[in-house]
Amino acid sequence: MPAEKSAQARRLLNKAKSSLELAGARLSDKHLKLAVTGLSKSGKTAFITSLLNQLLESNGEATLPFLSVVREQRIIGVKRAVQEDLTTKRFAYEDALRDLAKEPAQWPQSTSGISQVRLIIRYHKKRGLSKLLMADAQLILDITDYPGEWLLDLPLLSMSYAQWCEQCQREMLSPKRQVLAQALMEKIAALDINAPADEVVMQTLAGEYAQYLHACQQAGFQLLQPGRFLLPGELHDAPVLHFFPLSDAQLNHYISHRQQSVAGSYLDLLERRFTEYKKKVVAPFYEQHFKRFDRQIILVDCLSALNFGAHSFADLQLALTWIMRSFNYGKSSIVQRLFNPKIDKLVFAASKADHIGADQQINLVKLLDSLLHEARQQLQFAGVVTESTAIAAIRATKNASAEVNGERVQVVQGRNLQGESVTLFPGDVPSHCPQDRFWQEQGFDFPQFSPPPLHNKHVIEHIRMDQIIEFILADKLQ
Secondary structure (H helix, E strand, C coil): CHHHHHHHHHHHHHHHHHHHHHHHHHHCCCEEEEEEEECCCCCHHHHHHHHHHHHHCCCCCCCCCCCHHHHCCCEEEEEEECCCCCCCEECCHHHHHHHHHCCCCCCCCCCCCCEEEEEEEEECCCCCHHHHHCCCEEEEEEEEECCHHHHCCHHHHHCCHHHHHHHHHHHHCCHHHHHHHHHHHHHHHCCCCCCECCHHHHHHHHHHHHHHHHHHHHCCCCCCCCHHHHCCHHHCCCHHHCCCCCCHHHHHHHHHHCCCCCCCEHHHHHHHHHHHHHHHHHHHHHHHHCCCCCEEEEEECHHHHHHHCHHHHHHHHHHHHHHHCCCCECCCCHHHHHHCCCECEEEEEECCHHHCCHHHHHHHHHHHHHHCHHHHHHHHHCCCEEEEEECECCCCCEEEEEEECCEEEEEEEEEECCCCEEEECCCCCCCCCCCHHHHHHCCCCCCCECCCCCCCCCCCCCECHHHHHHHHHHHHCC
């Protein structure tokens, strides 16, 4: 018994020591929490894989000419460390490298739940009294990865069930979604919402609503809620996911009569489960993972939205605006870093820049800026430093030139998803948010490529990952 008490005391002492060290790191500005944000298929997993790879290989074979701490030969080393939250899955970096090393190479598996990774970066100090007091210093970098599908649930926290139903109806009545939703809404409309609820019927209709959301995703729509219907994670088949929106007629009757739902009725269960979903799923997710970030990278897949058409591009713009409303932006003081941190630096990164010609990447950045114009003005007013760029976290193509219709144009060479070698001219990228005429005349196709195999290499080839790392970390590595 004394031995057990002694062991328990040591564990508590070590835990307290670790907490004090982290608090000290945050107060000394040497602990950074980074959010990598983006909707589904924007390339978050590939980005974090490449980010880790570039940093872990930064004093070796990595090509990082724009990263000052490397250029000035001040980097000592980078290693992975035990993460702070031991109940959260470890980011599967080794699995991603194995996928890239296969023949043919495969893209790393997309995020299916929350994961985290912690790096410790050791470097030589550049200036100041601290350089005289210590030979080197270190920065703790925490990175959190989570499904993009869950991001858009955060605005639900301020909605009632009726408001959510109104939003769903506006979306379902749009021309392209109406076709996808018609069969489901006919079934919901036939339901007597004041009748005693049948759990099997609730589960069946909720499942069909989830199928509708998946169909919308396949059609290029971005603004899809609830996110757990698309990627339920540990909540698969849980009753908290067994709800759906009312039909237009049901909603109008409900709102106009301001009626109280009958206990145990379909309406009663729908309201309560929507409330429970916000309380038990969305709110804890926000509290645990979204209120303590210092810096953020938002990945945006503009090219896929252009491929799908006007509806996808408009949905992407609205979805990004919703996402940014959920984060805490502004200048961060030393005290705020410990008790109420705010995001003070933000990168907007247009992903998959290797899928277009090198001469079109400037247009891609301009298009991204046009997409985010209003939201970016609000961020700058709050004192947030922002940057826009076009990147390829894992470069899958090479640039070349070819003659098309008598003109010399930039083309890309790579392997398609079937492993076949291809040379393509994907088309010109618009430099601003397209107008109606553009969608009628557009003649481009931004394809999907397979990643190049790593084979025996240790470093992932990229486009502008060093510039992103410099923007996010340089002021902390002085």
